[in-house]
Amino acid sequence: MLETRLDTARIRAARRMIAPVFLDTPLYRCEALEPVLGCAVSIKLETANPVRSFKGRGTELVAGLLAENGPRAAVCASAGNLGQALAWSGRGRGLDVTVVASRFAPATKLDRIRALDARLELVDGDFEMARERAVAIAGHEGVRLVEDSLDIETCEGAATIGLELLDSAPAFDAVLIALGGGAMATGVGHVLKTFAPGAEVICVQPSGAPAMTRSWRRQRVVTTESTDTIADGVAGRRPIPEVLDDLLLVADDAVLVEEASIIAGMGLLLDRAGLVVEPSAALGIAAILEDRARFADRHVVTIVCGGNVDAGSYRRWVGMGLDHKP
The missing domain is CATH 3.40.50.1100 (Rossmann fold)
Known part of the structure; x- marks a missing residue:
């Protein structure tokens, strides 16, 4: 193996x-x-x-585990797809989800994140800047940081x-x-x-x-x-x-x-x-x-x-x- x-x-x-x-x-x-x-x-x-x-496959696992035994809130940085998926999975389980994204991300992706009841915070930079902001939010608010690929x-x-x-x-x-x-x-x-x-x-x-x-x-x-x-x-x-x-x-x-x-x-x-x-x-x-x-x-x-x-x-x-x- x-x-x-x-x-x-x-x-x-x-x-x-x-x-x-x-x-x-x-x-x-x-x-x-x-x-x-x-x-x-x-x-x-x-x-x-x-x-x-495909991102919903991973966020379903994250949200399911949080709903069973974890903080009832999560934050992620996203180029758009992870944020939408986490918002969808979180909404179905009553989790508070915050997504940090670049304000230059495709408007379609940002609109869908909002439509799924997530809190959306935009940064004036790229994905790496969004990641830094998500880390800061997680530390300040004590919520679960969801890091795509690392988690x-x-x-x-x-x-x-x-x-x-x-x-x-x-x-x-x-x-x-x-x-x-x-x-x-x-x-x-x-x-x-x-x-x-x-x-x-x-x-x-x-x-x-x-x-x-x-x-x-x-x-x-x-x-x-x-x-x-x-x-x-x-x-x-x-x-x-x-x-x-x-x-x-x-x-x-x-x-x-x-x-x-x-x-x-x-x-x-x-x-x-x-x-x-x-x-x-x-x-x-x-x-x-x-x-x-x-x-x-x-x-x-x-x-x-x-x-x-x-x-x-x-x-x-x-x-x-x-x-x-x-």
Whole structure:
């Protein structure tokens, strides 16, 4: 068994604890993508739930444990999806939830956090500044600080995706996972490397937000001064050391992709699969577009991890992508 922070027994227990609305998301072969991409592609659709992302798997664990034995309040920093998920899970259990986010985050994500009755505090900076403010609130008010990827529940919640992939047939050769803080990559990676070690675990990050990928390649934490990507959900600058340690054990590769490929991937998912996704969810398709030879004649799973995107920005990006089809 892999010596990560994750525990297989806890992951199996998590699957029993997470609300069914987040479990068993669609997994299907999308043949319409294959003539363009040159490989067999299956989609794991994590947008098919009330918060339109995989984050609810982890927040269900956090909120459930707090409701049973913990403070009745929680705070998190979020680029948008974690905050929405924590607000949803907390509201269902009567928890007071505070979300700290950048005021430059997509308005759609911020509006949905408010609609779920969470207290929303905005900072004049990026996610890392929001994280600092969330830490300060937790210390001052004595509430539970939920840190995505550092809190093991967020990783083990995401790891239940891996259990669902194991139940699939036929077998797949590689899984493409969007890489931000690392919860999904370490969670799914842990399950696959434990039970399906022949499947390649490939993490994908934008070139404009490369901190975790650079850290994985150098096997030490590498920070960046800024980020420059439309994929706001994975735009971190300071990798968490404990998460990097886990990632080093389960990832076979970490690749960077360009913005044009992300946009093209979003366009393909709309045009060929009928899916409206946020940029982070198109990273797997972008990776295939940039290296078709690597994936030729293989069966690849891409996890479509989120669908919370500003409508105006989406129309602008996808219009560009469809004007320049790959």
